[in-house]
Amino acid sequence: MPKHIQLADYLRARIDDGTYPPRAKLPSEITLVQETGFARDTVRKAMALLIDEDRVYVVRGLGTFVGPAN
Amino acid sequence: MPKHIQLADYLRARIDDGTYPPRAKLPSEITLVQETGFARDTVRKAMALLIDEDRVYVVRGLGTFVGPAN
DNA sequence: TGCGATTTGTACGTATGTATA
DNA sequence: GTATACATACGTACAAATCGC
Numbered sequence: 001m002p003k004h005i006q007l008a009d010y011l012r013a014r015i016d017d018g019t020y021p022p023r024a025k026l027p028s029e030i031t032l033v034q035e036t037g038f039a040r041d042t043v044r045k046a047m048a049l050l051i052d053e054d055r056v057y058v059v060r061g062l063g064t065f066v067g068p069a070n
Numbered sequence: 071m072p073k074h075i076q077l078a079d080y081l082r083a084r085i086d087d088g089t090y091p092p093r094a095k096l097p098s099e100i101t102l103v104q105e106t107g108f109a110r111d112t113v114r115k116a117m118a119l120l121i122d123e124d125r126v127y128v129v130r131g132l133g134t135f136v137g138p139a140n
Numbered sequence: 141t142g143c144g145a146t147t148t149g150t151a152c153g154t155a156t157g158t159a160t161a
Numbered sequence: 162g163t164a165t166a167c168a169t170a171c172g173t174a175c176a177a178a179t180c181g182c
Contacts, residue, residue, distance in 0.1 A: 002168085002169060002170090003169080003170075004169085004170090028146075028147060028148085029147070029148070030146085030147075038170080038171085039170060039171040039172070040171085040172090041169090041170065041171065041172085042169085042170060042171075044148090044149090045169090045170095047148095058147095058148070058149095059147090059148085059178090059179080060147075060148045060149070060177075060178050060179080061146080061147055061148065061177075061178030061179035061180080062146090062147070062148085062178080062179060062180085063146090063147065063148080063179095064147090064148080072164085072165060072166090073165080073166075074165085074166090098150075098151060098152090099151070099152070100150080100151075108166085108167090109166060109167040109168075110167085110168090111165090111166065111167065111168085112165085112166060112167080114152090114153095115165090115166095117152095128151095128152065128153095129151095129152085129174095129175095132150090132151070132152085132174085132175065132176090133150090133151065133152080134151090134152080
């Protein structure tokens with residue numbers, strides 16, 4: 001399994017189990033890079049999947065948050 | 071004809087016909103990937119041809135531009 | 141007002157693995 | 162075997178938005 005799929009699966013599970021409740025801020029890309037050891041590119045691909053699924057939303061300059069956006 | 075040759079031909083024609091005048095920024099690799107449906111590797115090979123011909127020059131972190139560089 | 145830190149956005153550079161013709 | 166093509170992955174650089182001081 002590609003790393004970005006694995007990371008997306010992991011984050012999705014943390015959202016589902018309440019580790020990151022609605023409106024919660026996910027760890028920043030850099031934090032995830034440091035924690036996972038993956039490249040930022042890989043982390044961003046994982047995020048892109050969750051964004052595409054409307055599981056999270058992004059506020060540029062602030063961070064990425066658990067959806068819904070409204 | 072290989073795809074990267076086709077794409078290089080296409081971009082060269084767009085430079086020649088003024089679609090991309092000198093100093094103009096070419097579409098990013100990612101944009102070309104999306105527009106052409108080719109892989110990034112293929113897009114990069116097309117760009118490499120134009121760079122080798124000194125038709126375009128690259129500014130890392132910024133983009134690829136129609137030459138000359140000076 | 142402005143500065144700096146944080147964070148996401150964009151973009152090119154490089155390498156590796158796999159598949160196909 | 163080589164060239165083409167695609168996907169994944171990591172590296173590096175610059176740009177823009179937000180916030181706190």
